[in-house]
Amino acid sequence: LAEFVKKRDKRVIDMQMKRSVEMEKKREEERVKKAEMARLKAERARAYEEPEWAKV
Numbered sequence: 001l002a003e004f005v006k007k008r009d010k011r012v013i014d015m016q017m018k019r020s021v022e023m024e025k026k027r028e029e030e031r032v033k034k035a036e037m038a039r040l041k042a043e044r045a046r047a048y049e050e051p052e053w054a055k056v
Contacts, residue, residue, distance in 0.1 A: 006012050
């Protein structure tokens with residue numbers, strides 16, 4: 001009975017919707033952050049120069 005009432009309760013439904021929106025937003029932010037980190041890593045790798053003493 002409690003599960004049935006919980007499914008029909010507007011407060012529970014609203015909370016689930018809010019939580020799903022927040023999770024989607026968090027996932028999107030994480031994806032953007034990961035892409036930015038990958039871009040910075042690639043940029044640093046391109047800018048790398050060997051030290052004079054290591055060159056043959």
